[in-house]
Every structure is written in C-alpha cells, then in structure tokens.
Amino acid sequence: MPRQVIRDGQVRDDTWEMLDPREGESPETVPLPAGPLAVPLAVWEPRREELLARATPLGVRLEPGDDPARIAPDLARLALVCIHFPRIADGRGYSSAWLLRRRHGYAGELRAVGEVLRDQLFHLARCGFDAFVLREGADPRAALSAFADFTEAYQWSADGRGPGLRGREAHAGEPARG
Amino acid sequence: MYRYDAVDTALVAQRVAQFRDQTRRYLDGDLSEDDFRPLRLQNGLYIQRHAPMLRVAIPYGILSAAQLRRLARIAREHDRGYGHFTTRQNLQFNWPALAAVPAILAELAEVGMHAIQTSGNCIRNITTDHFAGVAPDEAVDPRALAEILRQWSTLHPEFAGLPRKFKIALSGAASDRAATLLHDIGLHAARNGAGELGLRVIVGGGMGRTPVVGHVVREFLPWRDMLTYLEAILRVYNRHGRRDNLYKARIKILVKALGVEAFRAQVEAEWGHLRGNESTLTDAELARVSSHFAPPAYEPPSDEDQALAFQLAGDPAFARWAGRNVHAHRRPGYRAVTLSLKRTGVPPGDLTAAQMETVADLAERFSFGELRVSHEQNLILADVRERDLLDLWRRARAAGLATPNIGLLTDVVCCPGGDFCSLANAKSLPVAEAIQRRFDDLDYLHDIGELDLNISGCMNSCGHHHIGHIGILGVDKNGAEWYQVSLGGEQGLGARLGQVIGPSFRAAEMPEVISRLVGTYLAHRHEDERFVDTVHRIGLSPFRAGVYGEAREAVHA
Numbered sequence: 001m002p003r004q005v006i007r008d009g010q011v012r013d014d015t016w017e018m019l020d021p022r023e024g025e026s027p028e029t030v031p032l033p034a035g036p037l038a039v040p041l042a043v044w045e046p047r048r049e050e051l052l053a054r055a056t057p058l059g060v061r062l063e064p065g066d067d068p069a070r071i072a073p074d075l076a077r078l079a080l081v082c083i084h085f086p087r088i089a090d091g092r093g094y095s096s097a098w099l100l101r102r103r104h105g106y107a108g109e110l111r112a113v114g115e116v117l118r119d120q121l122f123h124l125a126r127c128g129f130d131a132f133v134l135r136e137g138a139d140p141r142a143a144l145s146a147f148a149d150f151t152e153a154y155q156w157s158a159d160g161r162g163p164g165l166r167g168r169e170a171h172a173g174e175p176a177r178g
Numbered sequence: 179m180y181r182y183d184a185v186d187t188a189l190v191a192q193r194v195a196q197f198r199d200q201t202r203r204y205l206d207g208d209l210s211e212d213d214f215r216p217l218r219l220q221n222g223l224y225i226q227r228h229a230p231m232l233r234v235a236i237p238y239g240i241l242s243a244a245q246l247r248r249l250a251r252i253a254r255e256h257d258r259g260y261g262h263f264t265t266r267q268n269l270q271f272n273w274p275a276l277a278a279v280p281a282i283l284a285e286l287a288e289v290g291m292h293a294i295q296t297s298g299n300c301i302r303n304i305t306t307d308h309f310a311g312v313a314p315d316e317a318v319d320p321r322a323l324a325e326i327l328r329q330w331s332t333l334h335p336e337f338a339g340l341p342r343k344f345k346i347a348l349s350g351a352a353s354d355r356a357a358t359l360l361h362d363i364g365l366h367a368a369r370n371g372a373g374e375l376g377l378r379v380i381v382g383g384g385m386g387r388t389p390v391v392g393h394v395v396r397e398f399l400p401w402r403d404m405l406t407y408l409e410a411i412l413r414v415y416n417r418h419g420r421r422d423n424l425y426k427a428r429i430k431i432l433v434k435a436l437g438v439e440a441f442r443a444q445v446e447a448e449w450g451h452l453r454g455n456e457s458t459l460t461d462a463e464l465a466r467v468s469s470h471f472a473p474p475a476y477e478p479p480s481d482e483d484q485a486l487a488f489q490l491a492g493d494p495a496f497a498r499w500a501g502r503n504v505h506a507h508r509r510p511g512y513r514a515v516t517l518s519l520k521r522t523g524v525p526p527g528d529l530t531a532a533q534m535e536t537v538a539d540l541a542e543r544f545s546f547g548e549l550r551v552s553h554e555q556n557l558i559l560a561d562v563r564e565r566d567l568l569d570l571w572r573r574a575r576a577a578g579l580a581t582p583n584i585g586l587l588t589d590v591v592c593c594p595g596g597d598f599c600s601l602a603n604a605k606s607l608p609v610a611e612a613i614q615r616r617f618d619d620l621d622y623l624h625d626i627g628e629l630d631l632n633i634s635g636c637m638n639s640c641g642h643h644h645i646g647h648i649g650i651l652g653v654d655k656n657g658a659e660w661y662q663v664s665l666g667g668e669q670g671l672g673a674r675l676g677q678v679i680g681p682s683f684r685a686a687e688m689p690e691v692i693s694r695l696v697g698t699y700l701a702h703r704h705e706d707e708r709f710v711d712t713v714h715r716i717g718l719s720p721f722r723a724g725v726y727g728e729a730r731e732a733v734h735a
Contacts, residue, residue, distance in 0.1 A: 088213070088216055088339070089216055089299060089339050090339060090421060091299075091336075091337065091338055091339020091340060091416055092339075092416060092417055092421075094335065094336045094337070094338065094339060094416070095336055095413050095416045095417050096417075098336050098413075103451060117213060119196075119200060119217055120338075122335070123333075123335035123336075123338045124335075126335035126336075127335050127336055149192060149195075149196050150189060150192045150193075150196075150333065151188060151192065152185045152188050152189045152192075153333075154185075154189065154329040154330060154332050154333060154334075155329070155330045155334055155335075155405070155457065156455070156456045156457045157335050157336065162456060162457075163185070163329070
C-alpha cells in the first residue's frame with residue numbers, strides 16, 4: 001500500500017519519493033531516484049546543483065536541529081518541505097514550521113513526518129503545516145477529526161488565526177510578517 | 179476577577195471533550211502508555227504512588243467562592259474529602275480515578291476552571307502576588323497582565339513541546355511576593371519616569387537541582403510588546419534549549435551556557451522580527467481584561483471602624499492573630515487576611531471539603547466572594563472590613579483556619595513528599611509535623627519571629643527549600659531517607675539561595691536540629707533582627723557549631 005498523507009483535510013496516496021540514505025551511504029554519492037524526490041538537508045546541500053537541474057518536483061527534509069534559514073534562498077524552487085519529529089515530545093519542528101511560513105514566506109507543502117499522531121495535528125496545523133504523514137501503523141482517517149478539536153484560539157499563529165475581535169481589532173501593525 | 183466569555187467557555191469545553199476522547203482511547207487500548215503520557219501530563223494528570231494526581235489550575239491564585247465550593251464537591255465525590263494547595267497557587271487532588279478525570283474536568287469547566295498545562299513540558303500556570311490589587315506597596319496591579327499571559331500561553335501551538343516545563347511569575351509591587359527571580363521568566367510591572375507602563379524582564383531563574391537567581395534581560399519593555407518579547411524568548415529556548423539531558427533542559431541552563439549577553443542578543447534579534455506584529459497588545463485589549471479587575475464596591479470608612487482598636491486591646495488571642503495574619507490594605511477601613519493552612523497535625527496546604535465550604539462562605543460574607551491562594555500555601559481574603567475582623571477570626575478559628583503563625587516557623591511550606599509523590603526521595607510531611615509539634619508554644623514561636631521554613635522531598639524543590647531561611651531537602655542515601663539542611667535562603671527582590679550547613683540528618687533528628695539552629699539565633703540576634711538577617715550577619719559557623727558541636731558526627735552519613 002502506498003504511503004498515506006493527510007493534506008487539505010483528506011487522506012491521499014503519496015506520490016513523493018523519500019530519499020533516506022542507509023548507513024554507509026554517502027550523501028555525496030547516494031543514487032537519486034527519478035520522479036518527485038524529497039532529500040535530507042544533508043543531501044540537499046552537497047547535491048543542490050544536480051537536484052535543481054532535474055525537471056521533476058523537489059523537496060527537502062529538515063531534522064529538528066536544522067535551521068530553516070539554510071534552505072530559505074531555495075524555497076521558491078521547492079514544492080515540499082518535510083520536518084521530521086523523531087519523538088513526540090521534541091517540539092522544535094513547531095518553531096521550524098512557524099519560521100518557514102512567517103519569516104521565510106514559504107508557500108508550498110509543509111509536511112510533518114515521523115512521530116506524528118492525531119493529538120499533535122491541531123497544533124501542527126496552527127504552526128503552518130498543511131500535510132501530515134502519521135507514524136507507521138496509525139490510521140490517518142481516524143485522525144481527521146483532530147483539525148476540529150478547537151474552534152477558538154487565544155493567540156496568533158502561522159495559520160492566520162488569532163484571538164479575533166476581543167479588543168485587538170484596533171491593531172494597526174503589519175500582519176503578514178514575522 | 180476574570181469571568182469567562184463565550185470564547186473562554188468554548189475553548190475549555192472543547193479541551194474537556196478532547197481529553198475525554200484521549201482517555202477513552204487510552205482505556206480502550208488504542209493509545210499506548212507512552213503515547214498517552216504527554217497528553218495526560220499536559221492536562222495535569224500524574225500517575226502517583228497510590229492513584230493518579232490531578233492538578234487543577236488556579237490562574238494567578240484567584241478563586242471565586244463558587245469555584246471553591248465546586249472544588250469541595252469534587253474533593254468529596256471523587257477524592258478522599260480534601261485537596262492540597264501547592265507552591266504554584268494550584269490545587270491537587272491525590273486520589274481521583276483515571277476514568278473519572280474527564281467528568282471532573284467537565285465539572286470544573288462549568289465554573290470556569292481547568293487543568294490545562296498544569297504539568298508537562300509547556301508553559302505552566304502564571305503566578306503573581308497574592309495581594310495583587312490591594313497591597314499598599316503596589317505600583318501596578320498585575321492581574322490583567324497575568325490574565326493576558328494566561329490566555330496567550332493556553333494551548334499555544336508552537337510551545338507545546340518545550341525542552342522542559344516553563345514557569346512565569348509576575349509582580350507589580352515594591353516587595354516581590356511571587357518569587358519572580360526564581361522563575362524561568364519573572365516580570366516586574368512598573369511605570370517609568372514618563373508614567374508609561376512597562377516590564378522588567380528576568381530570565382533563567384529557578385530552583386530544582388541547579389538553583390539560580392534570574393538575570394535581567396530587559397530593564398523596561400513597553401507593555402504592548404509583552405507577548406512578542408515572550409514569544410522571542412520562548413522561540414530561542416524551544417529551538418536551542420538542551421533536550422539530551424532532563425536535568426540540563428531548563429532555560430536557566432541555556433542562559434548559563436550562552437552567557438546572559440549572548441542570550442539577550444539572540445532574543446533581541448528574534449524580537450526584531452516580531453516587534454509590532456499582530457500579537458502586539460492594544461489599549462482596547464488591556465482595557466477589556468482590566469475591566470474584570472475593577473475594584474469591588476468598597477464602603478467608605480465609618481465610625482464603626484474605630485472598634486478594632488478596642489477589640490484588639492480586649493482580646494490577646496485576637497490581637498496575636500491580627501498581628502500575624504492581618505495585612506495592610508490600600509483602602510482605609512480594609513485589611514487583607516491570611517487563613518492559615520498550617521495548623522499542626524494537618525499537612526501544610528491541605529484543606530478539607532468542609533473547610534473549603536466554610537472558606538467560600540467567609541469569602542462571600544466578608545470579602546466580595548473572592549479569595550486567593552498564596553505560594554506559601556495559605557488562603558487570602560483580600561478585602562475584609564476592619565470592623566469585621568473579630569467576627570471573621572471567630573469563625574475562622576472554629577474551622578481550624580486561624581492559627582496565628584503567618585511568616586513564623588510553623589507556617590511551613592512543604593511539598594506532599596514521599597507519602598504521595600513518586601518523584602520524592604524522602605517523606606516531607608512527617609518532618610514538617612514533628613517540627614510544628616516541637617514549636618507549639620505560641621509565645622516562644624512569636625518570640626522567634628519571622629522565619630521561613632521550606633521542605634522539599636526531592637531536588638525538584640516543590641517546597642522551595644532553596645529560598646527558605648531554613649531549607650530542608652530530602653535525599654536518598656543507599657535507600658535510606660536523609661535530610662539536608664540549608665540556611666540563609668530568602669525570597670523577594672533580594673532573593674538568595676540557601677547554603678548547605680553540612681552532613682544530613684535522619685528524620686527523627688530534625689526537630690532537635692531546628693531547635694539548635696533557633697537557639698543559636700536567639701543567642702546571637704540583635705534586637706528586632708530576623709533569623710535570616712542574623713544568619714547573614716554572623717555566617718554559618720556558629721550555626722554549624724550549634725548543630726554539630728557535640729561529637730555526633732559518627733551517626734551522620
């Protein structure tokens with residue numbers, strides 16, 4: 001069965017190839033499969049020119065400690081950014097997503113992968129993720145209701161939702177930046 | 179106090195529904211123990227020695243009488259008839275059944291309460307001065323800013339997986355009654371020379387295994403920038419705080435590793451991007467929230483207020499209570515009153531359901547239906563008419579809530595310790611009780627004067643032993659419970675961390691150890707000098723000699 005991804009509130013078959021070099025494989029020499037391909041930052045940085053020369057869609061996968069600023073100049077060329085959650089409790093990826101959306105203006109697909117379960121989805125979506133691959137074995141269809149867990153928000157975030165008309169409507173600042 | 183509107187009500191109800199579903203999936207076996215743990219922790223639910231422990235949030239320590247009655251009902255129906263007030267102004271139930279927790283949360287939601295983020299690696303309950311709004315030394319009432327912080331931090335999506343727990347305290351008075359220098363972030367609200375409202379921002383304080391007094395990162399932050407600046411701090415911490423070692427994961431370790439200047443530079447650089455964005459506070463928002471904290475309908479002073487002086491003169495026991503448990507108020511004819519939860523024989527901070535109902539009645543009769551929880555684990559009626567004090571005292575005394583010991587040795591701050599908590603190395607409650615029994619003579623207790631005694635059952639320091647004038651820490655040595663004593667800790671703007679005096683003691687020795695420390699103080703004190711000031715003047719040596727002097731070293735590990 002192909003990998004399932006939650007996107008736009010629906011479960012779809014994933015069309016992306018995820019490059020994950022095995023132990024002993026060098027980022028500089030690992031073979032790059034044809035078709036839409038997402039690679040770790042460790043492969044992206046040494047193979048950038050080669051990858052950008054391909055005619056097929058490109059993606060980059062960030063680990064929690066990878067600074068999103070490192071791919072900021074390339075974001076217009078990327079159709080997918082994956083942020084890996086190695087553990088549920090490691091919340092660095094939330095900030096990475098926020099920065100990609102708000103600081104670096106990334107508008108393409110932003111996908112949470114790894115230890116991702118139903119109960120993180122609401123917060124992940126608020127931070128700017130719009131695609132989610134759950135931990136292997138978890139049922140994505142059973143997780144769709146998570147996006148409706150809350151109808152209100154107490155704070156602004158990258159999803160553009162905020163506390164609404166609770167005395168802040170008079171704000172005259174620049175809403176699109178961060 | 180803050181009253182929920184439709185937004186608050188919906189949000190808390192939805193959180194209850196979410197947790198009910200999570201609990202159901204766990205009990206059905208759809209969620210593993212490991213996957214359920216962070217979910218329950220972010221909702222205040224621990225698995226303890228005997229049963230789950232549910233920690234209920236009391237935002238900045240303020241409660242209504244109706245809320246306290248609801249806590250009483252929950253204590254009676256779902257617990258063993260009591261609750262425990264904590265050093266972070268919250269309330270813990272020690273005996274609820276896991277399956278009942280969603281129902282308890284629904285009952286809390288009906289009165290505008292919840293358990294959101296009372297544990298777990300997230301932003302915890304915002305705490306503040308328990309005399310907020312009534313203290314004569316207050317420059318800025320911190321309650322509206324505290325409520326704004328509560329809302330901002332509640333279910334903040336970006337900071338749901340921090341390296342470690344994160345505690346914020348806020349104060350607006352000349353004296354710091356919220357231990358702001360010992361929090362991950364401490365905020366001092368004040369007005370500058372131009373009359374503008376702003377905040378001194380202190381970062382990286384804390385107790386625990388590595389106690390540190392916080393560092394001033396910004397001297398004056400305009401209040402409108404409060405949330406953007408805190409987001410900058412939290413983002414720097416979330417991205418760069420250590421995650422490889424539980425004991426090095428608090429923000430104080432990051433500040434120490436980077437150095438204050440480099441940490442400040444990172445925060446300021448991040449804030450440069452955020453300043454002025456839509457999280458910037460507005461006059462309208464501050465006005466909206468402040469309207470919830472308008473002064474109550476105080477009555478003007480009257481001739482009847484004069485009665486207090488005669489009442490005090492006519493009843494020494496009442497006068498003794500008034501001398502310790504009654505505090506100045508900014509409004510003529512009013513006082514703030516502390517109801518002591520430190521009666522000997524009762525675990526510090528514990529209150530029975532019947533007592534909760536009595537306190538709710540007292541709050542309604544004497545203090546506009548509101549009360550506060552202090553971080554010293556007592557309850558405060560903040561707005562009591564002077565002419566009502568005698569009546570209030572009689573009723574409080576009948577309920578066991580008028581022990582005249584606020585700020586004295588028997589007003590022990592103490593965690594639940596090894597009797598309940600699975601983290602504890604040692605029991606703390608029996609030690610507290612044994613010391614209280616040793617000092618049960620009120621004349622002697624009052625003669626000793628101000629003395630903060632803090633007891634923690636482990637390094638997590640929930641009993642704040644680092645800032646006790648006398649601090650006691652339970653330690654484990656080869657499976658046996660021992661107690662380490664420190665002296666000279668102090669809360670407030672001059673916060674200091676206590677110093678360990680020497681080898682630790684067995685539980686049975688502790689009352690005698692405290693007696694000897696007090697004896698050394700009494701022998702050396704100058705007139706009107708507090709215990710802690712004598713410690714700082716003469717140093718630890720005389721106290722060490724008083725405790726260890728007789729060749730008892732043999733019994734010490």
